[in-house]
Ligand SMILES: O=C(CO)[C@H](O)[C@H](O)COP(=O)(O)O
């Protein structure tokens with residue numbers, strides 16, 4: 001397993017200063033930039049689309065880790081690839097043809113990620129693990145930042161770590177939602193090697209970003 005990667009979610013950034021916020025988390029030690037795209041249909045919230053993402057692509061060379069909460073998603077994959085995504089992650093639950101969506105992402109030359117909600121069992125990955133570069137475990141129900149970590153997801157993280165190790169493939173195991181320094185430690189112990197954090201990274205403003213990111217690494 002590699003050292004944990006920290007992916008601050010810009011959902012918690014000050015949108016009025018988005019370019020500066022992305023620069024600040026880059027300078028503070030972010031490994032990836034997590035981009036939460038919400039469609040107001042799959043999830044009960046709307047965030048932003050590929051044009052906003054593209055507008056900050058030029059301010060950092062860090063990978064863009066794009067979490068698409070869109071259903072159906074296929075019609076939007078090309079736009080996010082063109083806007084500068086490095087990894088495109090789609091929801092198992094957003095269907096209707098998740099396997100086809102993952103094939104599409106790979107055909108665009110991007111890393112492909114699959115994300116599962118808190119109520120979705122790890123078993124759903126059985127016939128998808130051979131085609132993904134990243135598994136994202138939601139530790140909150142998707143749609144909003146600032147929610148509390150759902151403890152039952154630790155068991156699922158451990159189960160997926162086992163599945164990944166058995167697969168023999170290099171697949172990142174990322175956790176998203178309610179991750180603070182305490183939960184980060186438990187996620188890493190359970191086998192996570194990438195952590196998304198919005199609230200706990202952006203808390204206190206730019207002067208605190210480096211310490212907040214360092215706290216998540218433990
Ligand atoms: O995908 C998400 C919500 O659907 C966000 O990435 C996640 O909630 C991060 O924010 P926080 O750390 O505040 O929970």
Ligand SMILES: [Fe+2]
Pocket residue numbers: 009034035036067176196
């Ligand atoms: Fe996310």
